[in-house]
Each structure stands twice: as C-alpha cells, then as structure tokens.
Amino acid sequence: MARRSKAQLAPDAYLTLVRAHERLAGGMHSLFKQHGLTQATYNVLRILRGAGPEGLPCSSVGDRLVTRVPDVTRLLDRMERDGLVRRERSSEDRRVVLAFLSDEGRARVDSLDEPVLAAHLAQFEGFTTAELESLISALGRFLEPVPTAD
Amino acid sequence: MARRSKAQLAPDAYLTLVRAHERLAGGMHSLFKQHGLTQATYNVLRILRGAGPEGLPCSSVGDRLVTRVPDVTRLLDRMERDGLVRRERSSEDRRVVLAFLSDEGRARVDSLDEPVLAAHLAQFEGFTTAELESLISALGRFLEPVPTAD
DNA sequence: CAGCGTTCTCTGTTGAAACGAATATAGAGG
C-alpha cells in the first residue's frame, strides 16, 4: 500500500470516526431504550448523581452534558414527568432552578451501572489496555482547542 | 499514573469517542448548514454523485448512508422540494424508485468538495500521517463485527 | 432605590427523527 497523503487520510479518518461512533452509540442507545431512557436522560441522571443531594442548576446540567442540548428545560420536563428528577427554585438565587435526582431516578441509574459497564467492556473487547490508552490519547487531542470556533 | 484496568479505560474511551465525535461532527454540521444542507443530505448528494447517471434505488441510498436513517422517503422529499434530487419510478421493477442528482444538486456537492476537505485537514492538523493511519486502523476495528447484535 | 445590563429559565413554533402500519409490485408455486 503506497503512502497516503493527509488529504486522503483526513476524510477517511473522519468517516471512520463517524461510523465507529454510530456503531457504539447505537448499541448504547438500544441498551438505554430497554430501560426507558435515552443517552441524554441517562447522562443527566449520571450528572445529578454526581452532584449529590445539593442538586445542580439547570444550566450546569446543560454545560456538563457530553452532547450539547439547547433546551435543558424540556429535557428536564420529560424526566420530571417520568418521575426521574425533581426541581426546585433556589432560595438564594431565585433565577436558578435546582435539579435533584429522585429516588426512582437514583434507582434507575444505579441499576444501569453494571449493564453499561458490561456493554463498554464488550465493545472494547478486542483492545489491549495499551491500545485503549493510545486511543483515548489520540481522540482526546480533538478536545483541547477552544470550542469558540465560529 | 498507575496502570488502569479495562473497566476504567473502556468507559473513558467511549466518552472520549463521543466527545470527539461531537466536536468534529459539530464543525461539519455548521459548515453544511451554511450551504443549506445537513450531514444526511450531504451524504445523499455524495452517494448519488458516486452512483452516476444511472441513479440509485431509495433503499440503496439508505443502506449506504453512514448514519442510519429510518425514513429515506421524507429525506428525499425535502431534497426534491429543494431541487437537489429527482426521482423516477423504475420501468423494470415498478416497486423501486430511482433517485438522481439534479444539476443543482451536483453543483452544490461539487462546490463543497474544497471546503469539506479543508475542514477535515484543519481538524486533523496536529496529526502526522502515521498517527492518522493508526487512528483509522483502531477505529476501523469497531466496524468489523456483524451488526446483528441483538 | 431606580435604572440598566446580564444571567437563567421558560415558551412558541418549526422542522426533522423514530416507530409502526399500509400500499403496491414482483416472483414463486400450486
């Protein structure tokens, strides 16, 4: 195989990344769906669990989401309707609305820890730890530059 | 840094992949948007350009899309409304509908070749060709197993 | 304490994705 130029490699790398994401995220999507969740709602549950009993402002939830969601309000609306979260207007700053994990929400996210980990291990089954570290390092380089690329 | 187990690395790798995809795909999304396209419509244009003047059945278009689209009909509806594609029922098999690239569609996709390549080169700017090949190889390993993972 | 800019959240609306059911044609078998 002749040496390929970056003009050939870059589009190929992008396409491969998209396909790999499609494959992996699709698997996680179906797993979440079996439990009545989506990737976004699961992420919110994880975030709120990490935030502890203090709760977290809606805007902070949006900031910490891996995939950008332009409308956290309605996302939390659905989750509150499903009894996964609880909302309460902050007494200190009455602009902010704090979101908390409900008992049902905590139970749901806890019950998913094991299946999610198993799914991840299965997805990366053919990789050695060194290969995984290399992959993480390579992909992590995309996250360094400032996101304000207009 | 101590050696990390796969149980620690796998979720991290997944998260990093999702974040990297979010970053890269987001950039492409805004690029396409400036030209009145989405990632899906751009992919359809690329597919139809590759298919040539013979056209391509709608179902084949759906199969070749990188991201799975459950409703090719309405996707092509919008593109036909925008004058990007043309459809015609096959005379050989009257079940299939062949999709063709219109002149406008061809001009649109041709005009994007350069910006898209430039965007990809910018995204992978900090990578050497060897690193790119390594990344492609690693990500490509997710695509090998059969997709019928129920 | 009144005005002003900023931040945070909600709402209205449009467009698209997702899922399922329905229609139409082709091809095989009796």
Next chain:
DNA sequence: CCTCTATATTCGTTTCAACAGAGAACGCTG
C-alpha cells in the same frame, strides 16, 4: 390464473431537536 410471500416505498402519528424571543431575578451604578 390465483394465491402467497417477500420486497420497496409511502404515509400517519408521536416525540424530540433546534432556533428565536420573552419574562423574571440578580448585581451594579449613580
């Protein structure tokens, strides 16, 4: 010729994403 199954596409409906704009509260300044 008729039926039956498989394939290709379309349509109906619900749900979610995306974008813009409005309302409410905070902090600062004069």
